[in-house]
Amino acid sequence: xxxxxxxxxxxxxxxxxxxxxxxxxxxxxxxxxxxxxxxxxxxxxxxxxxxxxxxxxxxxxxxxxxxxxxxxxxxxxxxxxxxxxxxxxxxxxxxxxxxxxxxxxxxxxxxxxxxxxxxxxxxxxxxxxxxxxxxxxxxxxxxxxxxxxxxxxxxxxxxxxxxxxxxxxxxxxxxxxxxxxxxxxxxxxxxxxxxxxxxxxxxxxxxxxxxxxxxxxxxxxxxxxxxxxxxxxxxxxxxxxxxxxxxxxxxxxxxxxxxxxxxxxxxxxxxxxxxxxxxxxxxxxxxxxxxxxxxxxxxxxxxxxxxxxxxxxxxxxxxxxxxxxxxxxxxxxxxxxxxxxxxxxxxxxxxxxx
Numbered sequence: 001x002x003x004x005x006x007x008x009x010x011x012x013x014x015x016x017x018x019x020x021x022x023x024x025x026x027x028x029x030x031x032x033x034x035x036x037x038x039x040x041x042x043x044x045x046x047x048x049x050x051x052x053x054x055x056x057x058x059x060x061x062x063x064x065x066x067x068x069x070x071x072x073x074x075x076x077x078x079x080x081x082x083x084x085x086x087x088x089x090x091x092x093x094x095x096x097x098x099x100x101x102x103x104x105x106x107x108x109x110x111x112x113x114x115x116x117x118x119x120x121x122x123x124x125x126x127x128x129x130x131x132x133x134x135x136x137x138x139x140x141x142x143x144x145x146x147x148x149x150x151x152x153x154x155x156x157x158x159x160x161x162x163x164x165x166x167x168x169x170x171x172x173x174x175x176x177x178x179x180x181x182x183x184x185x186x187x188x189x190x191x192x193x194x195x196x197x198x199x200x201x202x203x204x205x206x207x208x209x210x211x212x213x214x215x216x217x218x219x220x221x222x223x224x225x226x227x228x229x230x231x232x233x234x235x236x237x238x239x240x241x242x243x244x245x246x247x248x249x250x251x252x253x254x255x256x257x258x259x260x261x262x263x264x265x266x267x268x269x270x271x272x273x274x275x276x277x278x279x280x281x282x283x284x285x286x287x288x289x290x291x292x293x294x295x296x297x298x299x300x301x302x303x304x305x306x307x308x309x310x311x312x313x314x315x316x317x318x319x320x321x322x323x324x325x326x327x328x329x330x331x332x333x334x335x336x337x338x339x340x341x342x343x344x345x346x347x348x349x350x351x352x353x354x
Contacts, residue, residue, distance in 0.1 A: 020129040027126040028087040035084050039066050043088070044095050051102060051186065051197035052233040063096040067115065070122045071160065078160055087127050093119050094128060098136045104143035105188060106195045113149040116140035117157035117169060125164045133165060135184050137172035142180055144173070187235055191216060199234040207261035207288040209320065214352050215263040218284050221348040222267050228282050234264035239285045243312055243325050244301035252301035255294035262287040269336060279330040284349065285323040295321040311335050313342045317353035324349065
């Protein structure tokens with residue numbers, strides 16, 4: 001889901017929304033349902049929207065039953081069911097659609113593609129961020145192309161959807177060849193566990209060594225540590241100059257410029273670890289340098305960074321380097337890590353780089 005323009009403060013319940021979400025929230029306040037929600041109380045737990053791995057969820061069955069009821073109703077019944085969904089319910093349905101599309105990308109299951117389109121047709125776009133509908137539709141259309149699903153499946157969903165949603169679905173299906181990186185910022189990547197969707201920033205990515213299994217190993221190590229939940233894995237990423245001093249050191253800048261590829265593992269504290277966990281993050285940048293010497297230069301650049309709201313640590317092994325960043329986005333909250341505490345992760349990551 002689109003989250004980069006939404007900031008929540010758990011300590012005082014202040015929420016700052018971007019324009020699209022603010023408009024959706026206003027529409028929700030104006031909306032009056034005609035009856036009880038058909039999926040009241042059904043909510044996916046944290047992590048259900050992960051795209052870097054597949055996670056089974058029992059909530060899928062309940063939402064699938066609702067979608068079946070919706071598609072089996074007449075026009076008036078569909079309108080009533082849609083109207084009785086709260087904004088939270090709509091996001092539950094959207095997450096189901098995205099999960100079904102992701103499953104189809106992984107398995108080429110045509111039924112999952114149809115499920116995704118059908119779920120999208122039940123969404124009231126006025127009460128959600130329209131970009132979330134667009135991304136889910138792109139995922140479904142991409143999955144359709146790889147699953148042998150014809151445009152007829154989408155056409156049925158288009159006929160049931162409200163005009164704006166119908167337009168979004170139709171536009172996605174009409175794409176001759178969907179480039180997920182260009183349209184959604186994701187790349188389909190083969191892993192030992194099946195296809196995954198990694199965030200793709202479009203940076204050059206041509207490493208000599210396969211960084212994917214190493215990045216997934218880093219993700220596993222971070223979660224096994226118990227303090228963090230990995231939210232995403234990125235490929236074709238940039239190593240920000242600020243975390244290695246490339247903005248002030250020409251040698252570091254040259255080493256970063258010569259990198260053949262960079263991946264990221266992004267994580268956030270699990271509940272109960274810290275006040276306002278949304279204001280803290282742990283990022284691990286994994287990159288291949290042009291030479292072993294340049295990998296060391298980057299790692300040392302990371303070790304030289306000092307700040308009151310961040311702790312940065314660098315690791316180098318042959319041509320590979322990793323930069324671990326633990327930071328707080330709040331001026332009144334220090335990072336939850338210290339240089340000494342990060343040593344527990346350094347050793348695990350060093351083993352993976354070796």
